[in-house]
Amino acid sequence: xxxxxxxxxxxxxxxxxxxxxxxxxxxxxxxxxxxxxxxxxxxxxxxxxxxxxxxxxxxxxxxxxxxxxxxxxxxxxxxxxxxxxxxxxxxxxxxxxxxxxxxxxxxxxxxxxxxxxxxxxxxxxxxxxxxxxxxxxxxxxxxxxxxxxxxxxxxxxxxxxxxxxxxxxxxxxxxxxxxxxxxxxxxxxxxxxxxxxxxxxxxxxxxxxxxxxxxxxxxxxxxxxxxxxxxxxxxxxxxxxxxxxxxxxxxxxxxx
Amino acid sequence: xxxxxxxxxxxxxxxxxxxxxxxxxxxxxxxxxxxxxxxxxxxxxxxxxxxxxxxxxxxxxxxxxxxxxxxxxxxxxxxxxxxxxxxxxxxxxxxxxxxxxxxxxxxxxxxxxxxxxxxxxxxxxxxxxxxxxxxxxxxxxxxxxxxxxxxxxxxxxxxxxxxxxxxxxxxxxxxxxxxxxxxxxxxxxxxxxxxxxxxxxxxxxxxxxxxxxxxxxxxxxxxxxxxxxxxxxxxxxxxxxxxxxxxxxxxxxxxxxxxxxxxxxxxxxxxxxxxxxxxxxxxxxxxxxxxxxxxx
Ligand SMILES: Nc1ncnc2c1ncn2[C@@H]1O[C@H](COP(=O)(O)OP(=O)(O)OP(=O)(O)O)[C@@H](O)[C@H]1O
Ligand SMILES: [Mg+2]
Numbered sequence: 001x002x003x004x005x006x007x008x009x010x011x012x013x014x015x016x017x018x019x020x021x022x023x024x025x026x027x028x029x030x031x032x033x034x035x036x037x038x039x040x041x042x043x044x045x046x047x048x049x050x051x052x053x054x055x056x057x058x059x060x061x062x063x064x065x066x067x068x069x070x071x072x073x074x075x076x077x078x079x080x081x082x083x084x085x086x087x088x089x090x091x092x093x094x095x096x097x098x099x100x101x102x103x104x105x106x107x108x109x110x111x112x113x114x115x116x117x118x119x120x121x122x123x124x125x126x127x128x129x130x131x132x133x134x135x136x137x138x139x140x141x142x143x144x145x146x147x148x149x150x151x152x153x154x155x156x157x158x159x160x161x162x163x164x165x166x167x168x169x170x171x172x173x174x175x176x177x178x179x180x181x182x183x184x185x186x187x188x189x190x191x192x193x194x195x196x197x198x199x200x201x202x203x204x205x206x207x208x209x210x211x212x213x214x215x216x217x218x219x220x221x222x223x224x225x226x227x228x229x230x231x232x233x234x235x236x237x238x239x240x241x242x243x244x245x246x247x248x249x250x251x252x253x254x255x256x
Numbered sequence: 257x258x259x260x261x262x263x264x265x266x267x268x269x270x271x272x273x274x275x276x277x278x279x280x281x282x283x284x285x286x287x288x289x290x291x292x293x294x295x296x297x298x299x300x301x302x303x304x305x306x307x308x309x310x311x312x313x314x315x316x317x318x319x320x321x322x323x324x325x326x327x328x329x330x331x332x333x334x335x336x337x338x339x340x341x342x343x344x345x346x347x348x349x350x351x352x353x354x355x356x357x358x359x360x361x362x363x364x365x366x367x368x369x370x371x372x373x374x375x376x377x378x379x380x381x382x383x384x385x386x387x388x389x390x391x392x393x394x395x396x397x398x399x400x401x402x403x404x405x406x407x408x409x410x411x412x413x414x415x416x417x418x419x420x421x422x423x424x425x426x427x428x429x430x431x432x433x434x435x436x437x438x439x440x441x442x443x444x445x446x447x448x449x450x451x452x453x454x455x456x457x458x459x460x461x462x463x464x465x466x467x468x469x470x471x472x473x474x475x476x477x478x479x480x481x482x483x484x485x486x487x488x489x490x491x492x493x494x495x496x497x498x499x500x501x502x503x504x505x506x507x508x509x510x511x512x513x514x515x516x517x518x519x520x521x522x523x524x525x526x527x528x529x530x531x532x533x534x535x536x537x538x539x540x541x542x543x544x545x546x547x548x549x550x551x552x
Contacts, residue, residue, distance in 0.1 A: 048462070070467070078464035090456055105465040107259060153463070 001026040001157060001188045002047060007056035009042055009212075016042035018212035019056070024190065026156070029183045031199050032192045033222055034209035040192045043209065044161050047190070048080060049073050061156060078106055081150030081158040081187075085165035087142045089134040089149075095121065096130040099149045106153065120148040124178060140171035144178065151182055158182060160191040164198065172198060196222040259469065266473030270449045271480055278477075281445040282485045285537065288434040289489035289530055295427040296526065297497060300517050302423060306416035316394055317407040318380040324402035329380055332400055336382045339396065341389030345382045350374050377404055435537060442478050442541025450474060450549055457549065467550045474542045482538025486530035494523050 002024040009016035017039045024030050032040045045051040046058055049065050058065040061079055068076065089098050099120055103113045121127045124144040126137075134142055143163060150158055160179065164172035176198055183189045193199060199206055199222035208216040208223055216223060271278050320329060329347045336345035353376040358368055382397070384390050394408040450457065460470050498519045505516045 074464040074466045076464070077462060082462050088455065088459055090459065101459070102463045104262070105460050105463060105469060149463075 001028070001061060002190070003057075003059040004043075004046075005057045005059070007046065007053045007058055009039075009046060009051060009053050015039070015212040016051070017046070017053075017209075020209075020212070020214055021056075022207060022214060022217065024188060026188055027183070027186055029180070029189045029202070029204040030191070031202070031204055031206045031222075032190060032209065033194070033199060033206055033224070034215075035224075038209040039212040040209055041161055042212075044159055044190065044192060047157075047159060048082065049076060074106075078153060079156050081147075081153070081155040083143070083146050083150050083158070083160040083163045085162040087134070087139075087146045087166075089142055089145055091134055094131050094133055095126065095137070095145050098134070098145055099152050102149045102152050108153070116152050116154075117148075120152040121145075123151075123181070124148040138171070139167055140174060143167060143171075143175055147175070147178060147182075151187070155187065157188045157190070160189065162192050162194065164193065164195055169197075176202060196224065259472075263469075263472035263476060267476035267480060270453070270473055270477050273452065274445065274449045274477075277445045277448055278481055281441045281481055282488065284441045285438045285482065285485035285534070286488045286492070288438050289485060289533065290492060292427070292431055292434055292533075293489060293493045293526060293530075295423065295430060296529070297493075297517075297522065299420065299423045299427055300522065300525075302416060302420050304515075304517050306420055314384045316382040316384065316390070316397060318382065318397050318400065319377040319404040319407065320379060321402050321404050322377065324378070326378075328402055329378065332380050332397075336380070336393075336397070339389075339393060341384055341386035341393065343383045343385035345380060348379045348381050350376045350378050353377075353379065435533065438537045439541045439544065442481055442538055443545035445481065446474050446478055446542045446545040449477060450546055454549070461550075470550065471543065471546055474546055475539055478538035478540075478542030478545075479535050480538065482534030482536070482541075483531065484534075485537075486534030490523065490527055490530050493526060494519060497522060 004020050004022045007017055007020045014037075020039075020043070032043060034040055042051065046053055047060060047065070049068060053066050056066070060076060063072075063076065065076065090101065093101060096117060099117045100113050103116065108116075118127060118130070121130055124147055126141055126144045126148070129137060129141060129145075134145065137145070143166075147163075158179070163179070164175055167175060172195065179189055179191065180202070200220075203220055205219050206216070206221065206223065207214055318332065326347060333345045333347055336342050351374065354368070354374050357376065382393065384393060390408065394406055397403070397406045457470055501516050501519055509515050
């Protein structure tokens, strides 16, 4: 489904990716882990062809992305759903409109929009929020909207760059359940994360990147002892009581 | 079709949201088009004058000194009639010249009655049938005794043609300059809207909207700015030039004996030029403003 063959991507002075070869099969669920600045987002952007590799070839769904012309890029992206840490919903559109937007701009017929948007919202458990605006929703609900938008066009691949980064542990875990469901329906998922506990608990394939190189690729564990970035790493390791106090603090400090 | 309406709707919404900037750029582009139209008007009128004066190519007028007798003049007339390329030659008294002059001044002719003396000279008018000979004939006329000046209209026409050429070249340079400035003005205005909608655009890109689809509303917004400026500039030109023709048209005709280009003809021709300019300025401006944004 996704294949990197000796891919190198450099920025002016930094290394993005350095001679990376990896293969992700159809239906896989892959975690991409590694310290900050390791090249995880670079990896994701190369798949989406937001960036073009300096060397090597990237194949997505049998198409050579590195040789792709700018005109073919939209077609590529229609096959890939994407979810970000900061949701990226349009604040002036309702939940329904935000999801429908993804279909409208690629000229899907109105009938299909009317059918698929409610389906996606129901699947994400937010059908009752359809008429609300993003700022009326909790962070978890907003991320569900973002995921609904990412899958409403039924992409073969779903890419999530730290989708739980802004969420508290419980909500993060709920989101993981939803992603797992989507994966079970046949969508290949690549998820960038710093959340050790989520990775350990999910027991999926883990690709670890450091300084632009793949240092580990195996099923199971997150592999880093320390919590690398966001607080969701502490998921599950904190007793319930403690967690509640923590969550209150997180809400105060973490989100705007 | 649905896409088209979506694009159109977005363009108007953007235009509305960005109203003050849009109006400022319309104002700026209208001013540029007006400067341009000033040059076009000069060009067209000088050109028309040159065309009509060209008819005078075929005559040389030899102005005589006051002491030159009609008999001496008759010698010149006869000599000229012998020359190759001359169709006719005749003697014109200062009184005849004054009568012609008065006729040309029309209603204002009475002003000339105030003159104590007729300041115009007697002259010999030579009609030329072969323009190739004009220069030689003029040179020949210069050699007569008792003449004050040889007026050969080719030099006037040449001067006019030179003026047209000069105005033409300046107009082209000015036009290029103004178009570039206008495109920059539009592109900066559009950039503002693009910036306001950058979030939406980035989502559109991620979901796989084509560049042209994303560009559409901005393109229309730019074209809207361009076309509105063109219409405004056209209306102002129409009103002002109409007034000018009304006020000084008669005088210009009397003095140059060529009419000013009528306002209807002018506007009809300007309409196409301005609209074409407006559309190209608008679309170039918006495409430039989005170029960096879409290349990712
Ligand atoms: N646009 C850019 N210009 C220059 N250098 C860049 C650019 N984007 C990323 N880099 C550099 O490339 C390296 C890899 O960046 P990347 O964003 O892929 O890291 P990451 O693994 O996603 O990090 P994080 O976990 O913090 O999101 C880093 O050293 C980063 O500074
Ligand atoms: Mg990153």
